[in-house]
Amino acid sequence: MPRRLLVLGSTGSIGTQALDVVSRTDDLEIVGLSAARSWEPLIEQATRHGVRRIAIADPDAAARAAEAWTDGEVLTGAEGLVQLVLESGADLVLNALVGSAGLGPTVAALGEGIDLALANKESLVVGGELVTQLAEATGARLLPVDSEHAALHHLLHGVPTGALERMTITASGGPFRGRTHAELSDVTVAEALDHPTWSMGGKITIDSATLMNKGLEVMEAHHLFGVPYDRIDVVVHPQSIVHALVETADGAQLAHLGLPDMRIAIAYALHHPEIVSLPTKRLNLAEVGSLTFEPVDDDAFPCLGLCRQAALAGGTAPCVLNAANEVAVHAFMEGRLAFTGIGDVIAATLHEMPGGPVRAFESLFEADRAARELASEQVAVRA
Numbered sequence: 001m002p003r004r005l006l007v008l009g010s011t012g013s014i015g016t017q018a019l020d021v022v023s024r025t026d027d028l029e030i031v032g033l034s035a036a037r038s039w040e041p042l043i044e045q046a047t048r049h050g051v052r053r054i055a056i057a058d059p060d061a062a063a064r065a066a067e068a069w070t071d072g073e074v075l076t077g078a079e080g081l082v083q084l085v086l087e088s089g090a091d092l093v094l095n096a097l098v099g100s101a102g103l104g105p106t107v108a109a110l111g112e113g114i115d116l117a118l119a120n121k122e123s124l125v126v127g128g129e130l131v132t133q134l135a136e137a138t139g140a141r142l143l144p145v146d147s148e149h150a151a152l153h154h155l156l157h158g159v160p161t162g163a164l165e166r167m168t169i170t171a172s173g174g175p176f177r178g179r180t181h182a183e184l185s186d187v188t189v190a191e192a193l194d195h196p197t198w199s200m201g202g203k204i205t206i207d208s209a210t211l212m213n214k215g216l217e218v219m220e221a222h223h224l225f226g227v228p229y230d231r232i233d234v235v236v237h238p239q240s241i242v243h244a245l246v247e248t249a250d251g252a253q254l255a256h257l258g259l260p261d262m263r264i265a266i267a268y269a270l271h272h273p274e275i276v277s278l279p280t281k282r283l284n285l286a287e288v289g290s291l292t293f294e295p296v297d298d299d300a301f302p303c304l305g306l307c308r309q310a311a312l313a314g315g316t317a318p319c320v321l322n323a324a325n326e327v328a329v330h331a332f333m334e335g336r337l338a339f340t341g342i343g344d345v346i347a348a349t350l351h352e353m354p355g356g357p358v359r360a361f362e363s364l365f366e367a368d369r370a371a372r373e374l375a376s377e378q379v380a381v382r383a
């Protein structure tokens with residue numbers, strides 16, 4: 001019997017690559033798909049995969065889809081997404097939404113004890129301990145869909161309990177590696193979207209250019225693997241071939257290597273614990289010639305430091321940081337904020353709203369809302 005898979009965010013970069021991975025196997029059957037607005041590609045996907053239920057966040061796009069597609073049911077809004085999780089009968093949910101909009105479906109899947117392949121790192125950054133505690137309580141597996149974290153998950157199988165000393169995730173450095181803070185003040189959106197090694201959705205590509213993505217990934221690693229922050233390192237590695245390393249108590253380091261291709265991380269999570277064959281380009285180290293590594297320039301790229309600051313503050317601070325980043329990235333992409341303004345808006349929002357205790361998911365939804373308001377004001381004063 002194939003496992004029943006629900007793909008949230010199926011029209012995005014991770015979503016479309018996941019459908020490519022699924023189409024190469026008989027082990028997975030798609031039982032639901034979702035998008036924010038892209039209703040036409042979503043209907044094409046549903047038709048191709050014989051899916052009868054889809055969710056579209058935007059009500060207008062959902063109404064147009066319901067008019068055009070009579071082969072199944074169209075759910076809508078954030079509630080529609082959660083309903084799809086609760087009622088699709090999935091054995092596994094892939095959450096490939098972008099931003100904190102992914103938290104609701106993450107909580108819904110884990111709360112029902114459904115295994116979760118998680119690309120939406122923002123869920124873990126925002127939800128932190130509550131999300132991991134929920135998975136523990138229901139016994140649902142939390143499988144990372146991020147190249148560094150899938151690599152760490154894989155590597156940790158070779159490390160006996162208690163022998164792990166440190167872990168390192170690599171960063172390509174993005175398109176602006178080597179520039180000073182001053183040289184970043186007038187970079188354009190097109191330049192920021194021109195990632196040197198990975199082809200990804202817009203928001204994560206900007207997060208990679210600011211190095212915010214690496215800060216979010218440090219928090220993701222902390223929550224996934226229960227490793228303290230002072231034992232999670234970041235190193236810049238422009239070739240994006242070494243994805244992560246673990247260091248054991250004897251001083252040895254194990255590394256995970258491969259040419260950049262997200263289908264490896266996606267297939268790892270969807271098929272875990274099996275490793276399936278993929279038509280990926282194979283790594284030939286002699287052809288690559290050299291791999292280089294350098295420290296992060298914290299002055300030019302303050303977002304990584306802001307992430308560590310929010311992570312150590314804990315409580316709602318990571319949620320505030322994430323919301324401010326989403327608002328600032330959106331404003332940058334619309335030409336309302338300078339690239340260097342992204343870090344400034346996050347720092348100012350965190351300063352005004354340093355975070356409080358998290359008692360329940362409601363505290364997070366409220367902190368997210370309040371932080372978005374503050375961050376929008378911060379964007380406006382810089383316009």
Ligand SMILES: NC(=O)c1ccc[n+]([C@@H]2O[C@H](COP(=O)([O-])OP(=O)(O)OC[C@H]3O[C@@H](n4cnc5c(N)ncnc54)[C@H](OP(=O)(O)O)[C@@H]3O)[C@@H](O)[C@H]2O)c1
Nearest residue numbers: 009011012013014035036037038057097101119120200201
């Ligand atoms: N792309 C990568 O290589 C990569 C690597 C590692 C981790 N990730 C993580 O994976 C997640 C997805 O990234 P991506 O690059 O695939 O993003 P993306 O290309 O922008 O796709 C996002 C998907 O989510 C849908 N969506 C966006 N906002 C939504 C909302 N508010 N409610 C419901 N659906 C919404 C989009 O629908 P529409 O098509 O209608 O807009 C699309 O299907 C992010 O958390 C990212 O950090 C991505």
